[in-house]
Amino acid sequence: MRYSCQRKLIEDILKGRKDHPTADAVYLSAREIMPNISLGTVYRNLKYLADERVIDTLETVDKRIHYDGDRTRHAHFICKKCGKIIDLFEPQELPDEIKKLGLTVSEEKCVYYGECAECKDKADKTSN
Amino acid sequence: MRYSCQRKLIEDILKGRKDHPTADAVYLSAREIMPNISLGTVYRNLKYLADERVIDTLETVDKRIHYDGDRTRHAHFICKKCGKIIDLFEPQELPDEIKKLGLTVSEEKCVYYGECAECKDKADKTSN
DNA sequence: TATAATAATGATAATCATTACTATTTATTA
DNA sequence: TAATAAATAGTAATGATTATCATTATTATA
Numbered sequence: 001m002r003y004s005c006q007r008k009l010i011e012d013i014l015k016g017r018k019d020h021p022t023a024d025a026v027y028l029s030a031r032e033i034m035p036n037i038s039l040g041t042v043y044r045n046l047k048y049l050a051d052e053r054v055i056d057t058l059e060t061v062d063k064r065i066h067y068d069g070d071r072t073r074h075a076h077f078i079c080k081k082c083g084k085i086i087d088l089f090e091p092q093e094l095p096d097e098i099k100k101l102g103l104t105v106s107e108e109k110c111v112y113y114g115e116c117a118e119c120k121d122k123a124d125k126t127s128n
Numbered sequence: 129m130r131y132s133c134q135r136k137l138i139e140d141i142l143k144g145r146k147d148h149p150t151a152d153a154v155y156l157s158a159r160e161i162m163p164n165i166s167l168g169t170v171y172r173n174l175k176y177l178a179d180e181r182v183i184d185t186l187e188t189v190d191k192r193i194h195y196d197g198d199r200t201r202h203a204h205f206i207c208k209k210c211g212k213i214i215d216l217f218e219p220q221e222l223p224d225e226i227k228k229l230g231l232t233v234s235e236e237k238c239v240y241y242g243e244c245a246e247c248k249d250k251a252d253k254t255s256n
Numbered sequence: 257t258a259t260a261a262t263a264a265t266g267a268t269a270a271t272c273a274t275t276a277c278t279a280t281t282t283a284t285t286a
Numbered sequence: 287t288a289a290t291a292a293a294t295a296g297t298a299a300t301g302a303t304t305a306t307c308a309t310t311a312t313t314a315t316a
Contacts, residue, residue, distance in 0.1 A: 002293070063302090086229065116230075
């Protein structure tokens, strides 16, 4: 593994933020520091880092890949109204069927969709 | 909601199978019965049925939408080796944080990735 | 039942996120 | 330092999904 400054930058950007940016968002951040980094390099390295399990990916209904620099085991909640993604760190047990069916889990991707507290408040206010 | 024969066919196809086909696979099945149905119609109706919550969608690392005619609450396991998708019907509890953070969940999409029993067996045999 | 209103279709073009390609640059190794 | 290999920037290609639009089918209503 050859660590180019571009790859380092991309990893640092992702590790340094707590949200779940798409490749495009990472590209925008990267260009602030390295103005002529190319989008292809960002994609290539995000893919590379994900393959190497340095970062995680999050597949959502928006059909864009969201990247997650936090590899501690956690689930996600996505608000269908505002799009906000919330981390859920409390550990969950694996379904019993996993063991029964002889499956080996290497990755968990639990995503819950619904309405966040803020959007619920807003909805309540406007209905009065 | 106007129920065209195409929409009915697409719903029936999905309800009639236990796998998780992509739009393309549904299109192939549909053409066997209605040879000049268009791919656009298949996409349009799958989207429509998903929006109406008649069917479910499954977003995976392959970046294609998989459709699921079974709307009973269940999780999925995807084998990284053979790509097989296995339904996990045993109910799981929602993370406690959902309640604590005041979130309302309308949809759950839990996907586990790993190795299925068959692929594990094959790997064991070849290593001997 | 005929008609008006409108929703859905088939065919095709457009979109857009992601990947592949290629000449060039950069890093590593001998 | 030269040879080897990997990574980059820039750009073209890919491929799943959507949008468009003229035409057809479905539903409601007179």
